[in-house]
Amino acid sequence: MNEDLRSCEDVDAFLAGWREDGNSMRRAFSLLCAEVAAMADVSLQFVGRPGVSYSLRPKHRHQVGRDLFAMIDVIDDNPSARWLSVCFYEDMITDPEGRGECIPGGLAGADGYCFDMNEYDDDLIGYLIARLCEAASAAAT
Numbered sequence: 001m002n003e004d005l006r007s008c009e010d011v012d013a014f015l016a017g018w019r020e021d022g023n024s025m026r027r028a029f030s031l032l033c034a035e036v037a038a039m040a041d042v043s044l045q046f047v048g049r050p051g052v053s054y055s056l057r058p059k060h061r062h063q064v065g066r067d068l069f070a071m072i073d074v075i076d077d078n079p080s081a082r083w084l085s086v087c088f089y090e091d092m093i094t095d096p097e098g099r100g101e102c103i104p105g106g107l108a109g110a111d112g113y114c115f116d117m118n119e120y121d122d123d124l125i126g127y128l129i130a131r132l133c134e135a136a137s138a139a140a141t
Contacts, residue, residue, distance in 0.1 A: 007043075007044040007045055007046040007056075008044065010046040010048065011044075011056065014046070014048065014054055015029075015030060018082075021080055021081055021082065023081070023083075023118065023119040023120060024119065024120030025074065025083055025117070025118075025120070026082075028084055028117055028120050028121075028125060029072065029074055029084060031129075032056075032072050032086065032128060032132070033056055035129050035132055036056065036070070036072070036132055036136075039058070039060075039132075039133075039136050041060055041061040041062065041140065042058050042059065042060055042061070042136060043058070043059050044056060044057070044058055044059075045057040045059070045067075045068070049076070050076060051076055051077070051079075052075075052077065053073045053074060053076050053085075054073070054076060055071055055072070055073045055074075056071070056072040056073075057070070057072075058070055058072075058132075058136070059139070060136055060139035061140075062139070062141070063139040063140070066089065066108070066139070067108070068108075069088070069089070069092055069136055069139035070086065070087065070088050070132055070135050071085075071086070071087045071107070072084065073085045073086070073087070083116065083118045084116065084117040085115070085116050085117075086115045086116075086117070086128050086131075086132075087103065087106075087107055087113065087114040088107075088112055088113050088114075088131055088135050089107055089110055089111070089112050089135070090102070090110070090112050090113060091110075091111075091138075092134070092135040092138040092139065093113065093131045093134045093135050093138070094134065095113055097127065099115055099124070099127060100113030100114060100115050101113065101114050101115070101116070115127075115128055115131070
């Protein structure tokens, strides 16, 4: 079984066990997951740390020097009120609306941006999908 298939199965199992808490973070995570899973030449790694986070880490096939181009984290410090933190390397995206929080040295020792979501927001989902596409494109070169 290849790693991508195993990661997809792990994500599916995680989602199946996630009882929706009313803020639709499960739906938001599912949409972002589907977006990166559909990207050409992108592999996925899913890392679960119950009580801390569940992290989906996409990597482009042509990417060199980094193990991911984004981290889509479900923060699990309170499983009944999970929230999302979607992070990118600073040099792989733009943030034209200034929505991200700069995290100096916070992404594998490199500067990055994180976008936190505590309740479902269609506009932010669209903005994050645009950043995911931008990061995947940057990773491909």
